[in-house]
C-alpha cells in the first residue's frame with residue numbers, strides 16, 4: 001500500500017496561509033453588507049440607469065460581443081479608436097492608448113519605457129502596479145519617502161547617466177492626499193527628468209469636468225504620460241495612458257501587456273464613452289463628494305483619529321495593528337457600515353488602517369452616523385487596544 005501522497009507544494013501553501021491567519025493578515029473574498037465605504041464607484045455610476053441604458057443600446061447595435069484577439073491582431077475596432085480620440089480630448093493629451101486594466105497599463109508603460117541605464121524615482125506610496133512595472137524594467141530605482149520633495153531633489157541631483165523618470169499618483173490610493181504636480185513638474189524640468197502621473201483616483205473626480213489633476217496644471221513637455229483607470233469613477237473596466245502620439249506608437253510596439261493580451265470586448269469601449277459623457281456633467285456629484293469628504297475628515301480628526309493628510313474622497317484611518325483594524329472593521333459592519341481593513345503588504349507594517357472611500361451616493365446623514373459610530377467604537381476599544389499592545 002502507498003502512503004497517501006501529500007503534494008509538497010500544497011503543504012507549503014497551507015503553512016503560509018496558516019502563518020497569515022496567525023498574523024491577522026489572511027484575506028478572503030467576501031461581500032460585506034451595509035452602507036458601502038469601500039467602493040471606488042466615486043460618482044455612483046455603477047448603478048446609474050443612464051449608463052445601463054446606453055450599454056444596452058450599444059449591445060443591440062454592436063456586431064460582436066467578443067474582441068476575438070489582441071488589438072494588434074483581430075481585436076482592434078473603430079470603437080476603440082473613437083474612444084481613444086475622445087480620451088485624448090478629455091485629458092488634453094495628443095493621444096491615448098487603452099489597456100485591459102490599470103494594472104496592465106502601469107506595468108506595460110513602465111516596463112516598456114525604462115531601460116537598465118535609466119533611473120526611476122518612485123514615491124514610496126505608489127500602487128503595486130507601478131512597483132511591478134518598475135521591477136520588470138531593470139532600471140535603477142530610487143524609492144523616495146512619500147511626497148518628500150527635498151529627498152527627491154537630492155536624488156535627482158545625484159543621479160547618474162540615462163534618462164530620469166519620476167512616477168507618482170495624483171491622488172494616492174491609500175493616503176487620499178494629492179501630489180504637488182506643479183512643484184514636481186518644476187523639479188522634473190530643472191533636472192531634465194520626465195513625470196508620469198497615475199490618475200486612477202482622480203479621473204472623473206478632480207479637475208474641470210473630472211478630467212484629473214493634470215488638467216488643472218496643464219501638460220508641459222516634462223509630463224510624459226498620465227494613466228487613467230476606468231474601473232473606478234467611470235464604472236467600467238480597463239485604463240488608458242494619455243500621452244503623445246510618439247509614446248502611443250512606442251507602446252503599441254513595445255508594451256507587452258498591450259501586445260500579448262486580448263482586447264476588452266468592443267461594448268466596453270462604448271460603455272466607457274457613455275460613462276465619460278455622464279461624468280463630464282457630474283459637477284453636482286463632485287461638489288457633494290467634496291463636501292462630505294471634508295466634513296468626515298475634520299470630524300474624525302477632531303475625534304482623535306489619525307486621518308493623515310487626505311484631501312479627497314479617500315480617507316485613511318490609521319489604526320496600527322492588524323488585529324485592531326480587523327476588529328474595528330467588524331464593529332462598523334455590525335453597525336451597518338461595509339468596510340474592509342487594509343493590512344500589509346498593501347500598507348507598511350504597523351500602519352494597518354481602514355480606507356474609507358466615499359461616493360456621491362453617500363448622504364450627509366450617513367456620514368454623521370458614521371462619525372458618531374466610529375467615535376463610539378474608538379472610545380469603547382481604545383483601552384483594550386492600548387493594553388493589548390503593552
Ligand SMILES: Cc1ncc(COP(=O)(O)O)c(C=O)c1O
Pocket residue numbers: 101102103104106127129169173198200201229230231238239
Ligand atoms: C493608483 C492605482 N493605479 C492602478 C490601479 C490598477 O487599476 P485596475 O484596477 O484597473 O487594474 C489601481 C487600482 O486600485 C490604483 O489604485
